[in-house]
Amino acid sequence: MSAGSSLPYRLRPNKAVDRELFLSLLMRLAPALSLEKYHYVGLGGPFLEDFRLVHARLGLERMTCVETEEEVHKRQLFNRPVASIECVHKTLEDYLDGIDFEVPAIVWFDYTEPRGITTQIERFARTIGAVPLGSVLRVTLNANPESLGKPEANEVSVEIDGAASGDRKEKPTVQEWRLARFKERVGQLFPSGLSAEDMTQKRFGFSVLRVLKLAVEKEALNFRDRQIVWALATYYKDGQAMVTAALVVCAADDAVVGDLVKGWEFNSTPDAPHRLDLPALSTLERLTMESNDEVGAKMAFKLPKSDMGEDPITVFKKFYRIYPHFSRVEL
Structure with missing residues (x-):
């Protein structure tokens, strides 16, 4: 868990709205899927606020908070707001590898480290075949283009207000340099049609979501018994730019969940995420x-x-x- 993830929500209003959107989605699905019987798994930070709200809004009893940092894990044991929360000192991946879910699950992959984004996306995608039908999966990913690295000054040309330096033909711009690094990082998951403009602060999150969607839909082709219903996607920045996406793993012939999601006022997909850019207001x-x-x-x-x-x-x-x-x- 990064230090940033322990910041209070009053300092991250967009993150707070993102969380409320996810809770709204769960409440939309709750009557049809009986979510109160589900197993919730996630990373709760030192205060387990997400777990408190999931329990309060939906009535879930079986909840597991996974944490890799020992001192944070100890704080979770001290701070847990509901006695039924199980606090586990493991990585989320190790925990999921060691469990066979007896009931459908709600799993939140909350990643902040950008360097492992390809592994994170691939792991999220593989999970759609490992959870029971009806499960809800959600992922948070870092969407800061600067995480791709910083080129040396002599490696790139400079463009300012349409004017380019004299070495423009020989050297890439910063965005072109980042595009090459992004392609190296995601490998076969690199979507067609991405351009240097997609490596800017305003657009990089959309590029990450395209990679995520491609990975998930490729994985879904391996399973005839299930389908993927995209329900929520967001793009926001409270310090670090982040993207999120949530989906429901449904039976192949299920039409109920799709209709529920499409009728929800905040329905969004990786192709058209909500841009959460709310102002700080008195x-x-x-x-x-x-x-x-x-x-x-x-x-x-x-x-x-x-x-x-x-x-x-x-x-x-x-x-x-x-x-x-x-x-x-x-x-």
Whole structure:
């Protein structure tokens, strides 16, 4: 677990919205799939907040939190909010290799290390054939293009506002250099049609999701008894850029889950993920935006855009019902 994953959610509003979207998906599926009987497996960090919410919203009793760092594992044993949570000191991969699920599972692969992204994607894809039908799988992946490395200054040419340095024909740009590194990293999973523009901060997450979708759908071809229903995909940045995707492993002839997912207001796929780029707001700004259609007429200023480039008012209107509110409580 990286140090960043222990940051409180009040410092990561987009991550908080992403989590609420996943919980909303589970609640959408709960009546049809009887999720309260499922086995939830994930990485809970030192405070196990995800586990507390899954138990509170869905009533799951069987939950397993997996952690590789010994000191974090000890904190989990101390902090676990529900006695039925099993805290295991292992890697997630080792835990999954050693278990045969007796009931369908909800498994969250929460990865933050970018260098192992190909192995992470391949492991997630293989899991669709190892879990019982009806299982829900979710993965979080690092989507920072700078993780591909930094070229030496003499290895690349420079382009600024359309003007290129004199060595443009002999040397690649930074994005072209990254594209070559990305192709080396993902190997046979490299999607056709990717260009240097897809290696920028605004677009790299879409490239990662394309690799994920390709890996999962290739793996699904090996199983005639099951189908994959993509349910949720997001792209956000709270410090590090991240992407997530969630799917349901259904019986090949199942149509119920597909209809449920398609009718859900936040349904999204790796081809068109939600871009979570919510602004940091004061309480007065939030209340004004919630209660007025013409926000520009009420607020005599423009909210800043992040480097993801989304319009903050448009994004807020889309997700205002699950926008996180934090307040201090004295205990």
